[in-house]
Amino acid sequence: MRLVTWNVNSVTARLPRLLPWLEENAPDVVALQETKTATFPVADVASLGYEVAHAGDGRWNGVAVLSRVGLERVELVHEGHPEPRLASAQCGPLHVTCVYVPNGRSLDDPHYAYKLAWFRSLRARLDRFDPAQPLVIMGDFNVALTDRDVWDASVFTGSTHVTPAERSAMQELLDWGLVDVQARPGKGDVPYTYWDYRAGMMHKNLGMRIDYVLATTAVPVRDAWVDREARKGKGPSDHAPLVVDVDL
DNA sequence: ATGTCCGTAACCTACGGA
Numbered sequence: 001m002r003l004v005t006w007n008v009n010s011v012t013a014r015l016p017r018l019l020p021w022l023e024e025n026a027p028d029v030v031a032l033q034e035t036k037t038a039t040f041p042v043a044d045v046a047s048l049g050y051e052v053a054h055a056g057d058g059r060w061n062g063v064a065v066l067s068r069v070g071l072e073r074v075e076l077v078h079e080g081h082p083e084p085r086l087a088s089a090q091c092g093p094l095h096v097t098c099v100y101v102p103n104g105r106s107l108d109d110p111h112y113a114y115k116l117a118w119f120r121s122l123r124a125r126l127d128r129f130d131p132a133q134p135l136v137i138m139g140d141f142n143v144a145l146t147d148r149d150v151w152d153a154s155v156f157t158g159s160t161h162v163t164p165a166e167r168s169a170m171q172e173l174l175d176w177g178l179v180d181v182q183a184r185p186g187k188g189d190v191p192y193t194y195w196d197y198r199a200g201m202m203h204k205n206l207g208m209r210i211d212y213v214l215a216t217t218a219v220p221v222r223d224a225w226v227d228r229e230a231r232k233g234k235g236p237s238d239h240a241p242l243v244v245d246v247d248l
Numbered sequence: 249a250t251g252t253c254c255g256t257a258a259c260c261t262a263c264g265g266a
Binding site: 009010012013034036037058060098103105142149152155196197198199200201204206220235238 | 249250251252253254255256264265266
C-alpha cells in the first residue's frame with residue numbers, strides 16, 4: 001500500500017499538478033491539507049479510482065482522505081473544534097487520520113493557544129483507538145520536532161513551530177504509540193517537506209520539516225521519501241508530498 | 249528569510265492567512 005500526505009495549498013489551484021501526480025505515483029491512500037474549498041473536485045479524482053472524504057467549508061483550511069482501497073467509518077468532525085482540520089476513515093486494513101494542525105501565528109496570538117488545545121484534543125482522541133492496530137495520522141502538523149527540522153534554528157527564536165510546548169504536544173502523540181516515519185535523506189541531507197514561496201527559499205533549500213506520517217508499530221514501513229520534484233516547476237504547492245510505502 | 253501565492257469581496261485592487 002502506498003500512502004501520501006500533501007498540503008496542496010488549494011486543491012482547486014493545484015488540480016493541474018495533483019491529478020498527473022496521482023496518475024504517476026498511484027498512491028492507495030491520499031491525505032490532503034489546505035484544500036481551501038467547500039466543494040472538493042470529487043469527479044476528477046473519482047476518474048482515477050478514488051473515493052473521497054472531505055471536510056471543507058470555504059476559504060481556509062480543509063482536509064481530505066482519498067482512498068482506492070475502501071473508505072469506511074468516515075469522520076469529518078473533530079470534537080470541540082469546528083474548523084475543518086481533521087478527516088479520518090478506515091481504508092482497507094489501515095485506519096487513516098488526516099490533520100491540518102493550526103499554524104499558531106505567533107506566541108502572543110490566541111491562535112497559538114488554540115494550536116496547543118487542538119493538539120491536546122487530538123491526543124485525547126487517540127484514546128478511542130488501539131496502538132496495536134494498523135493506524136496512521138498524517139498531515140501538516142506545523143511543528144518542527146527538532147532543530148534539524150528547520151534550516152536555521154536561531155532564526156526561529158521566539159517563533160512558533162519550534163517551542164518546547166509545541167514539540168512536547170507532538171511528542172505526546174508519539175508516546176501513545178506512534179512512530180515518526182523517516183523519509184530517505186533529501187538534498188543536502190536535510191529532511192524538509194516545506195519551503196516558503198518567498199525569498200527563493202526553495203532554490204536555497206531553506207525549508208522545514210512540518211509534514212509527518214505517524215504510524216503505529218503494526219504498520220510495516222517499507223520505504224519513505226519526499227517528492228521534491230513536486231515542489232518545483234510551474235504552479236507548485238509550497239509543500240512537497242511525503243510518500244510512504246507499507247506492507248499491508 | 250519576509251523576494252509569493254491562495255481565495256474572497258468587491259470590483260480590475262486590497263486583504264488576511266500562511
